[in-house]
Amino acid sequence: xxxxxxxxxxSYACSCVDGFEGDxxxxxEIICTEQNKxxxxxxxxxxxxxxxxxxxxxxxxxxxxxxxxxxxxxxxISLSRALxxxxxxxxxxxxxxxxxxxxxxxSGVTAWRHYPWVNWSDGKERxxxxxxxxxxxxxxxxxxxxxxxxxxxxxxxxxxxxxxxxDGQECSQPAPIVISNARHSGGGGSNFFPAxxxxxCNATSRGPLQSGPLSISVHINDPCSxxxxxxxxxxxxxxxxxxxxxxxxx
Numbered sequence: 001x002x003x004x005x006x007x008x009x010x011s012y013a014c015s016c017v018d019g020f021e022g023d024x025x026x027x028x029e030i031i032c033t034e035q036n037k038x039x040x041x042x043x044x045x046x047x048x049x050x051x052x053x054x055x056x057x058x059x060x061x062x063x064x065x066x067x068x069x070x071x072x073x074x075x076x077i078s079l080s081r082a083l084x085x086x087x088x089x090x091x092x093x094x095x096x097x098x099x100x101x102x103x104x105x106x107s108g109v110t111a112w113r114h115y116p117w118v119n120w121s122d123g124k125e126r127x128x129x130x131x132x133x134x135x136x137x138x139x140x141x142x143x144x145x146x147x148x149x150x151x152x153x154x155x156x157x158x159x160x161x162x163x164x165x166x167d168g169q170e171c172s173q174p175a176p177i178v179i180s181n182a183r184h185s186g187g188g189g190s191n192f193f194p195a196x197x198x199x200x201c202n203a204t205s206r207g208p209l210q211s212g213p214l215s216i217s218v219h220i221n222d223p224c225s226x227x228x229x230x231x232x233x234x235x236x237x238x239x240x241x242x243x244x245x246x247x248x249x250x
Contacts, residue, residue: 002027109246111137116242120149121232124220125160129231131217134245139211141247145177146198147218149241152230153183159224162197162231165217166209171201182224192234202250216245 003024005014014024022028115132122129136143145164153160159182163170170176177199197218202209220229233239 108249110141110249111247113245114242115244116240117232118240119233119238120241121230121234123230125222125229126220129162129218129220130241130243131215132243132245134214134216136209136211136214137247138249139208140250142200142202142250143209143216144198144200144246144248145216146196146244147242148194148196148244149232150192150234150239151181151195152192152228152234153181154228156183157224158183158228159222160229161221161223162195163219163221164197164199164201165219166201166204167206167215168217169204169206171199171203172205173203174200177201180223181229200248216243218243 002020003014003016003022005012005024016022016024016027020027113132113134115130117130120130130147134143143166147162147164151160151162159180161178161180163176163178170178177197179195179197181195220231222229232241
């Protein structure tokens with residue numbers, strides 16, 4: 001009763017119905033817990049389930065109305081309309097992929113992705129350095145992001161600022177993810193060193209980071225103005241720069 005099946009060539013395939021999850025052979029009801037029962041999706045699911053619970057009573061009332069000639073056509077039409085609306089709500093019950101966002105999250109890393117670039121380099125002082133698209137799995141998780149590369153800064157009393165942005169916005173909760181690379185005096189030697197920009201984020205000024213495709217980008221700025229910055233491989237040797245995204249349950 002908790003799955004639908006369809007015939008295939010020489011076999012068949014089953015999938016769990018809305019509100020249940022599993023491999024189609026075994027399906028378990030998705031339960032909203034005390035931790036997430038006030039979320040938007042849990043409230044939506046509960047409202048729809050309450051509506052569905054009255055379908056049998058509506059059907060019985062409609063049957064009773066139709067069997068009594070002394071009842072008005074208007075009452076029958078009203079009950080038919082109510083029944084149709086509830087059945088529409090049933091067909092619009094949120095999909096299993098959406099319901100996964102309101103199930104119990106657990107703890108630790110739930111998903112991650114690594115984006116490497118071998119021997120990549122960029123000589124700009126302002127603008128976006130790299131951008132990736134991460135498919136966030138849940139609404140109620142926090143992201144940890146890391147950018148690893150080699151940084152260079154030249155020029156007397158100059159600096160460069162490196163930061164992460166999410167869909168074009170800096171993180172606001174818990175804080176912006178940003179570092180600075182500064183050089184006190186120019187001339188003589190070079191200032192190359194491996195560095196990491198990393199931090200946690202669960203919201204920007206636009207609100208919490210929602211599930212689905214999310215643009216994550218690393219940007220450079222020159223608040224000290226006029227410095228000669230370089231990011232990535234320089235001269236000889238090998239270098240793998242990368243962005244790492246990890247999704248944590250709070």
